Amino acid sequence: MPVRVLSDRCTGCEACVAACPYGAIAVKDGVAVLLENCTHCGACAAECPAEAIEVEDVRAIAGAGPGAGADAGTASGFRGVWVFAEQRKGVPASVVYELLGEGRKLADDLGEELCAVLLGHNVGDAANELIAHGAEKVYVVDDPALADFQDEPYAQAMAELVEEHKPSILLLGATTIGRSLGPRVAARLRTGLTADCTGLAIDKEKRLLLQTRPAFGGNIMATILCPDRRPQMATVRHKVMKRAARDEARRGEIIRLVKDVLPPRATLVRVVEETQQMVNLAEADIIVSGGRGLGKAENFKIIEELAQVIGAAVGASRAAVDAGWIPYAHQVGQTGKTVCPKIYIACGISGAIQHLAGMGSSNIIVAINKDPGARIFNVATYGIVGDLFEVVPALTAELRKGACG
Amino acid sequence: MNVAVLIKQVPETTDVKISRETNTLMREGVASIINPFDMYAIEEALRIREQHGGKVTVITMGPPQAEEALRQALALGADDAVLLSDRAFAGADTLATSYTLARAIEKLGGFDLVICGKQAMDGDTAQVGPEVAENLDLPHVTYVRRIEELSPDHMRVQRMIEEGYEVIESPIPALITVVKEINEPRMPSIKRMLRAKKAAITSWTAADLGADESRIGLTGSPTRVIRVFTPEQRRAGEILEGETVQEKVRSLVAKLKETHLV
Incomplete structure (x- = not known):
């Protein structure tokens, strides 16, 4: 159980009862009790004035599984921060440059490299732009089957790249593409995915990605870890992270890969742009x-x-x-x-x-x-x-x- | 056409208020409801049944009281309801949840279409739908705003994107997640509500599903919430005063010009 009431410390003040978003805590005989519908979100612990509610300690979790210890991120051979360079018609979405800006900081904190993944068709120029914005390597899969975003071929290509090159962190924009592709890839790789992050940082001691996101319509913020599985995946909200500065002098490596991309079942027929939506x-x-x-x-x-x-x-x-x-x-x-x-x-x-x-x-x-x-x-x-x-x-x-x- | 709808019971969060004194959520009398986006999923499933025949099955994973959400779905017209409830499911993140739901769908023999709301109102992740699809190796389409065509082996749908929408064709079985724009959910009928009260609801545990214990609940969840806190509240800023509208507006424009964005 990650959440536990320390009954000897509990004063029965009911602050936790008010704090619980699920109504899953009650005070019985002057002591707080977790009910069956408790989701262990920890909202109660944050509000307890008596520090009588314990949330399982991050270090205990990180020490429990495989890949634990001081170099959890590298123990299993996973290294590097990857950014999914979502593009339409060869133009990377603006959130990609924000991910590169944030990814740079994370990569520097880890002492690992920052890479971008570019899936599409005839997208060569975009790779140079990604390098100018800080990517040290750009993995490019250029294939007619990837010309437009479609979940299945993109998920297949991304999952295969991850399995081959083993990044420790994979960031995607929390766009309609990122929020559709991300979970498909995470489920395929059986790893964790944190949606819609507004804050990312590295726990330098454990080399783990601290992922902070709003829940309950922004009334609560939660910091989430993926201690054992790799890569640590997150989708990141637009306009929150600072965009990487462009520097044409930057040099990087473009790695072109060929994938045997299977044709998708759900296929894009056409895109209809609505004129009412003048600005995104x-x-x-x-x-x-x-x-x-x-x-x-x-x-x-x-x-x-x-x-x-x-x-x-x-x-x-x-x-x-x-x-x-x-x-x-x-x-x-x-x-x-x-x-x-x-x-x-x-x-x-x-x-x-x-x-x-x-x-x-x-x-x-x-x-x-x-x-x-x-x-x-x-x-x-x-x-x-x-x-x-x-x-x-x-x-x-x-x-x-x-x-x- | 047999359709499964995956629903979630959530606190009625739009009523949640933040206490000024303690800076916490105030939950007095906040009821549990079906996640509002799931109401569109249920409605769409009912419309498909009305047009194509077949059955609508609602499935939820949750504590025993989530049965209430299933009864509400039955009152709206769903044929069958399945509750996945087991202490071993507790603390599941989206990956463990999607695995559990996928096992239930398999045990039920599969469906022509699986429909989810675009996301839940409490977690807002929008991940369970696509993850269920991947677990079942089904194609999926997110943010569906209209089903243009549906035949026994094929569908054509509109998927909402930032700039407008995409038209996507897919064989079925498939999974879709739907947005609010897709329909106007109906109200439950009194007759159905009475029937729903007494309806039998299938309840399955982890053992019933033959679920791999390492893939359910907290054990099967790669993510851990390590800290929960209330965000710094925005404070009220400055009310711009002035004798006339003109004065107020000029004062605002001066402030906005400082940002160099206008």
Whole structure:
């Protein structure tokens, strides 16, 4: 059992009962008891004022299995930090450069090499870009069968590369591709995968990857380890890690490999790009979002105008999407997209917790709402209390003025 | 057309509030519900049955009280329900969970289609679906927003991506994970609710599944949660004051210009 109540220390204060997200802890006869539905997430231990709840110690776990000891990462011959260089039409996704930036730090902390894996067709130029952004080696599998992303051939090629070259860490972007491919590869290799990480670090003593991610819509953060199995796999959220600087002077090795890629069963027929989605929400530096306060579909025009002036993507709250004012693809929040732009401008959005879960890690949050008690103001860096139908057009005009001179 | 729907019981997290005093989740009276994304999976399965015939089987792994989620699914119209419950399953990460669910699907003889919600509301990992597919060696398609075509051996679906959507064809059996856009879930009928209350629910343990003990529960989970903490709460910033809207807006623009992004 990784979570244990030390009954002699427990004061029966019930802080753990309030902290448990599963309602899986109760106080009986003045002592906390874990119920059957306990998932051992450890949320209770973090909140116990009496330090009466113990979570199995990381060192005990790392010492328990194969590959244990001071050089757990290398004991079984797994070395190096790999980044999956997701690309469309030969252009790596922006998150790849963020992974290379973060991967560099991890590789340096381990004293191991940073490599990229590039799967695709006619993607030669991309390999040089990856080297310019810090990859020491780029493993390239160039095959017509890999021209477009498809789960099965990509999973096959990736799993075979891992088995042959044995990286210790494999990072993927938490994109629709990464979040589909990652679990397929992890299950094939029977290793651990941590989804949607926002923090990565190396435990230098154990040479293990510390993977931190939000859960419960961002209300809780968890740090996760994969002590024994390799590679340690993680998908990483967009816009959280610092992008690697480009340096054309960097030299690296391009290793071209040939794989006998099996044809996929689930095959891509075509990609339909939707024009409403002018800017990719996940990659946008600035997002302007509209909510219930807009009142009707036509009023999204003022949001779009502001977005256009500052090159922003258009987002929406669930209320606006449920009302049918804007397609679901624009929805930000727990049931929509999780975004992390530099600037998030919330217009007529009250700030329901499910919305905050999707945008709460934005660098700067601007709230425009006529209700001074709206919850969004609790998280806003800058707030304007006022009628959005006056404030937003005024803001658009002011910014447009700036843009022209 | 026989369809399996994999569901998860989760706390009703959208109601969770953070206590200002203790900075912890407040769970007073928070109910357990079917993971909201799984409601779309159940609905889609019911629509497939209505069009193509066959049966809808809901499967969940969880503590004994997860039976409640299965009864809710039966009340919506599912034909059969299977609960995978055993202390040995506790502490499973996505890999161990997917292995366990895959064994249950095999024991049930397989399905034409396996449907999952795109992710669970508590863990938000979106990993169990593709991992189940890999365990069963089925093709999978994530983020399905529409089933365009379904025949006894083939499907054509739309998969949501950042820029729009992809059209994907696949033979079935296959596994799909679905997004909210795919349908509008129905409400349970009173008649079905009453019937669901009394319905027999199959309950299987690790032994029933013939599961490899090294691949289930905490033992079968390569990942370990070593620390859980509440993130630093964002503090309220500055309310921009001004006599007029113009003044407030100018003050905001000045602040935004400091970022050099606008």
